[in-house]
Amino acid sequence: MSKDLSNNSLAIFPSSWSEKRAGRIPGNIPIWVGILSELTEFGIFFVAYFFAKFHYPEIFAAGPQSLNTTLGVANTIILLSSSYFMAKAMANIRVDNLPKCERYLWLAFTCGCLYLAVKTWEFHWNDLQGFSTNTSEFFTVYYYMTFNHFLHVGWASCAILWVIFRLRKGAYSAKNNSGLEALAVYWHMIDLMWILIFPLLYVLR
Amino acid sequence: MKSIGKLEYYWWALIAITLFNTFLGEQFDSTALVSVLVALTVMYKGLVVIDHFMELKQANRPLRILMRSYFIFFPSMIILTVLF
Numbered sequence: 621m622s623k624d625l626s627n628n629s630l631a632i633f634p635s636s637w638s639e640k641r642a643g644r645i646p647g648n649i650p651i652w653v654g655i656l657s658e659l660t661e662f663g664i665f666f667v668a669y670f671f672a673k674f675h676y677p678e679i680f681a682a683g684p685q686s687l688n689t690t691l692g693v694a695n696t697i698i699l700l701s702s703s704y705f706m707a708k709a710m711a712n713i714r715v716d717n718l719p720k721c722e723r724y725l726w727l728a729f730t731c732g733c734l735y736l737a738v739k740t741w742e743f744h745w746n747d748l749q750g751f752s753t754n755t756s757e758f759f760t761v762y763y764y765m766t767f768n769h770f771l772h773v774g775w776a777s778c779a780i781l782w783v784i785f786r787l788r789k790g791a792y793s794a795k796n797n798s799g800l801e802a803l804a805v806y807w808h809m810i811d812l813m814w815i816l817i818f819p820l821l822y823v824l825r
Numbered sequence: 826m827k828s829i830g831k832l833e834y835y836w837w838a839l840i841a842i843t844l845f846n847t848f849l850g851e852q853f854d855s856t857a858l859v860s861v862l863v864a865l866t867v868m869y870k871g872l873v874v875i876d877h878f879m880e881l882k883q884a885n886r887p888l889r890i891l892m893r894s895y896f897i898f899f900p901s902m903i904i905l906t907v908l909f
Contacts, residue, residue, distance in 0.1 A: 808875075819850075
């Protein structure tokens, strides 16, 4: 593949386009197409939340008090930490410190698994309290948003495993790490979505 | 590349803000002030992740503007709900 094509990986820009002029794109263009699609999807959820809250203010004021806030906080700290570990993995690949990069990727993967375990426990806890998708409009929005986010963390955690495998095979280095960076920006996007979901569902009355 | 100290600083700042937000939500009735404070801190958290963890601060301008706008728009909606 020519150098020009690697900078314009979908070949969707005019030949005059260059990353140098447009500004660096972390990861690659295809992952940003994915990220922007995901942001649109979650954006629709957020708009639905605000519409529902406008129409059912009492239900949405009472909803967060029914949830297990401790588990929500735990998951927020876990995801913020995973983002930090991912940023550290990127910092280490850029200095060709592969063992440290791998260690931070494992830490990020562990955070992903911890998040999934805590969230599963939370769904179980809700079930024990008698809450389900049909309990109220708040819980419909809650399950719709959080389960969707849960799936994103699940497949992104699998992607971390794939990147670790590729790293061990020598696919990434200080000069060639766009695949690893693509996963990193996707992971940060998942963290960003939780940063918005957490206050909407657990904090604001 | 971000210096090591900065990443740690932002990591702890994000966790501290999360705990502060939770404290606000748990200890105080939902007032306009609480909602505005939560919205502003959420905005700050988002911008920190976008600028320093995603490293968009010095990257492609349209992507940076798009991401930042997202994290200004939705927290602003929280402030807007206070008015209704």
